[in-house]
Amino acid sequence: MNRNYLKHEFLITATSRRTIPFVYFITVLLFSYCLIFWPYANTKESFNKKETEDYLDYLEDQQKLWRSIGNTGFVFEWTSINYHKQRGYPVYATNDHNHDLFSGMLKSFENRDFGRMLNLRTLYLQNNPDEYLEDRNLFQMAPFPIKDREHAYHQTMMKYEDYLNKDHPITFGLMYEKTGLQTLQNFLQNYGVYFLLFCVIYFSSDILSRDRKHKAILQGMPLSWYRQLNLKSVSAFLYSMVFIIGVIVVGVLAMTIQFGFGYFDLNVPIMIRQLTFTPEDYSVISLATYLGKTLVVIPLLVILFVRLNIVLSLLFKNEWIVLFISSLLLFSERLYYTRSTKELFGKDISLFPQTYFDFGKIVDGEKNFLLNTETITYAQGILVLLVTYFIIEVVLFIVSLIINKRRFYIVS
Incomplete structure (x- = not known):
């Protein structure tokens, strides 16, 4: 039963009239980036x-x-x-x-x-x-x-x-950093994680509200309400991960065909401290390490936003409200961000999860550099995101008890 329900939810998400046009749009955007924008993008080092x-x-x-x-x-x-x-x-x-x-x-x-x-x-x-x-x-x-x-x-x-x-x-x-692996590195360093997480929010924003059109069938399903929410979360998580992997593979492949695959042993400069602003403040990690440490956090961010959308769906019962609030939370750092922001509400900025949503800038120390601090670390980011996920799980469990299956489907 669980497997069939999971498969059913996955296929509904994949074939939804909301999903298919959005995937087409992202596909056009991806190929435009890989075939037009990035190959001809000019940087300081571009030869004129x-x-x-x-x-x-x-x-x-x-x-x-x-x-x-x-x-x-x-x-x-x-x-x-x-x-x-x-x-x-x-x-x-x-x-x-x-x-x-x-x-x-x-x-x-x-x-x-x-x-x-x-x-x-x-x-x-x-x-x-x-x-x-x-x-x-x-x-x-x-x-x-x-x-x-x-x-x-x-x-x-x-x-x-x-x-x-x-x-x-x-x-x-x-x-000029246009090989497949270097393009992926630049994508993750320049708000690529934000882009992927927004897609996750879009895919999972209606996984509950769409069922309100089929109240009679779904209310009688022999699954507990909490298990049903969990299966929907797993379905949205799996679809989102398939989508993210697809975007990365297609993007890297498109750039590889044009400029080559690249090399995993290339060095990525990282800033380890901010004392003299000389080469002594820098170190290096391999490109493989950078990609591994960044990509391994993406599943955690994906499930975090999927579960958050479940909570918001229970509370508001409208996919567009869920999409708006989740997107606002995703980009909330931009509302108060300045290059001198070290505290928020009197607490160090490193204690807030939104600091780590753009995780590509955490691994190489770029976020520390931009905010003129040294408190934002990889280990701290993992810990803060895990604590945030745990809090969301507790809130979801409590909300699912208050807004049970009958109340969700019956009350307008």
Whole structure:
């Protein structure tokens, strides 16, 4: 009986007129992301051929100018403030070096020699950290732009040094983080968990309210009310997990076909403390470890929201109200979030479950970095989510006793 009921509920969810259009929409969204948005997305490290050519033309004009005035050595102090940055600076030699460097990167890009290009880019960034630190367009709207630029610089350098130290062939996909595994990593680090959990909320928001259309049949079913709620939860959990696995597999496969699968032994920079904001504050974990520690928490988050939706369904009996309240709880952190928020209602932010809904930022220490704290840890996140799940279970048991099967189906 339990197995048949579970199968029945699973098929109802899968074939629902609410579910099928939503799955089609997510499918279109997924392929748009994998085939259009992410492959052509520009980042700080994206190579712009036109800008590089313009920069090389500029350098050539500058070199002609310096040669015409007979000054190809050091530029000493000038009286005009326009030359402030050139005092005692080997402008000609530096321009000549940069011309060779960027010419090499341009030729490497045109020849698809990304190994040489990565070597040249890494060499340039090692000697020119201001490429990040003085870029006013980078994090210009952030409250701590200098801190964020330093963070981005250290992460970039750690990734590039790792690519160069590994024996893996350097490809476009590897260098620009577009392989299947790197895309999954970026997805989980950038609100991907929120996206998956919203889908879970949508799928499970009507698992009780839809039965009110078949009161006579379901009231007479030889199953206890609490067991019925549990079976519905398991059904929604299984469907949600199948959906999540499908999204991940299809997304990784789509990116793999274009840019390769990637490598599990790549290093993911993690921030272990915030003392000096130098490389000493960073460590690394393997990509396999990062994905494993993040993905293993998703089932806990899924069952947490499924059970929460059961409680809300008993209380409100309307799928749209349930969807709204659960979504509001999911994104509740955004209502009070600032880069300096360390407490909520006088308690440390690490004690609240909504801090850990975007779990991809917990594993690599990014949430600590963004909130300027060190209290948010992986173990603390697991503990808080387990306690939250236990509380929801207790509340559900009590509510199911108050709102029994007869009261749920009869009372409007």
